Amino acid sequence: MHWIALRWPPEIAAAKEAALPPPEALGWWALQFTPHVAWVDEALLLEVSACERLWGGRLGLMRELARLNPVPEVPVQRVQGSTSLVALARLRMFARGEPPPQELPAGLPLDTLSAARDHLGVLSHLGCRNWGDVERLPRDGLVRRFGPALRAALDVAYGLVPDGHEWLTLPDVFEQKLELPALAESAPELMWSAHRLLAALQIWLRARQRGVLALELQWTLDLKRLNGIALPPHQQLTVRTATPTQDTAHLRRLLSERLALTSLAAPASWLRLRSVETAPWAGASTGFLPEDNRPGDRLHELVERLSARLGPQQVLRAVAQADYRPEEKQAWRPALQGDPPVAAAASQPDALYPPWLLREPLRLELRDGRPCYRGVLRRLAGPQRLEAGWWGGPGQGGERGHPAMRDYYIAESPEAGLVWVFRERPTGFLSEDEAKEPRWFLQGLYA
Known part of the structure; x- marks a missing residue:
């Protein structure tokens, strides 16, 4: 067994004002490397013994974890260990700037073992400073004095019994809730908090190999009545795209345009994002020549953003009609309206309409x-x-x-x-x- 422990330092994220995705979303991201992923305390643990060779060995896997970091602004702390508890203890020492001990796991400080934290004072009086000191105590006396949890944790740490964790799984539908740090009274305040949920959505879409076609943003109102008028518990809006997308920058712009036209009935306290419709993701098609890959927005993204800003009835597109009469060959419909394919008009094959x-x-x-x-x-x-x-x-x-x-x-x-x-x-x-x-x-x- 071989384990990798990961941690995104919250103090660095706060200093750089970077929004960390929810822990569950970070776990979804890690599922691309191994199916055995679990959160233990503050660390994300990956068991990689069965798949590390697919990534070029342990060193190659560690490099990929850093290269594919879902939060590039916050460097991910990563360490390895023979068991999950050893990896977690080494991660805690790394976060404190302490070098690992020469002897593992016996030389690990006692405060890096979660099961021992409630008993540090008593163990210190007994002369115990590290894991090895506690492991050498009589088993029966240790269990009677401190309970079975400490002895069981040491058995796992030393590899005497297998690690047991509840592995993370990927849900079929994306749905995440987020409590706002303060009551939001305007659309820009909602959008600031929605960034975390959009980052989690992108991780889920990539893990599921899907592109989103429609998503719903819902916020919970903090008041039940305002000026004597009963308020609904929630408000929501739905955003749709013409083609499946994983581009959160485009989704962020669409949500911003829609929220700018939405009035909050009362301050909001919670935010929820849910995928309404998704489709298989085919990836992006690019050319070999640089001039084929033009920068800027794609046409359908521009149309979607203008429709969100101006209203769907103000952005129209021409739709072919199956009719002999030139006056009836074309109709103008909202650009985002999903029309079924229309048969071509019966006319001369060489006509240049x-x-x-x-x-x-x-x-x-x-x-x-x-x-x-x-x-x-x-x-x-x-x-x-x-x-x-x-x-x-x-x-x-x-x-x-x-x-x-x-x-x-x-x-x-x-x-x-x-x-x-x-x-x-x-x-x-x-x-x-x-x-x-x-x-x-x-x-x-x-x-």
Whole structure:
């Protein structure tokens, strides 16, 4: 058996104002190295005898523990031992700046053994200064005078009986609660405390190989009534992402935007973060060339943040519609609204439709018989002829609409660039004047 004891010094975390994840989350992080992880007092203990060779030996594993530290601002203290209690005792000596004794475990100071701390005064009067002094006392007398716990701890420390610990396991759903250090009366105060929970969420997601799609932040109100009005016990908000993510910086920005638009009904005393929906994590795809990996936010992250800040109805995206009519080929929906895939419109396979279609075609002016849109248009491709007998619809020419015949062109505007325009072909529904001089309309933009 071989054990490693870890500790993140809280005094260093406080000096650097670094938020340590909850102990349970640090245990989840350690599960990537070994399935045998347990918290004992102030230390996180890892039993690594069965898996240390997978990490290149004990020295390689110790290096990986430092390299993958979940709190880079706080260096992790780490020591090794043949049993869990020896590793824990050496960690306590390391934290105090004391060198390890030459003889292990007999030379370890008595105050580094948790089971002996309640009896240090009496043991000192008996002349006991280290573990070896106590171990040499008669077993029966030691048990009668100090109880079975001290003798049992020494048996474990010397390897006479196996270590027994309740191993940590990874939950299927992330849910963590946190008591706030002081009552939070504003959204920024809540966000400051939520950083610890988001760090724990990232550790859980990486351990489960999952990406979060939706999470819920809930806070407990400290008052039951305010100004004579009954208050709910909790308030909460839900944040959703377009794709699975493990990026807590992006989740932090989304929560900040949503909290900035939320009013607290009363001061909050507790905070809870829960994963609502997750999906398998595929990792990030990057290119071999540096120019392929552009810095900055990805598009969907920008859209999510703008939607959280401005409201979902203010950030729209174009959605393809399965329709022959150009006016109905595109609809604008909230960018974060999850729509099922829409079949492509049945049309000519070589049609080059623009990405931006106008809600209503814009009639163009004519100069010497040539259509104009920010200058005289120059036709580049076409015509593409489109004919339909149900063009209008109710209120637009009858129950089934009136026939429409159009010739579509790709044209170039001096100022607007490439545009998609059409010319009406004469039909029996046009007046005599309209039939003499065909009308031109702007249908879409390529810019």
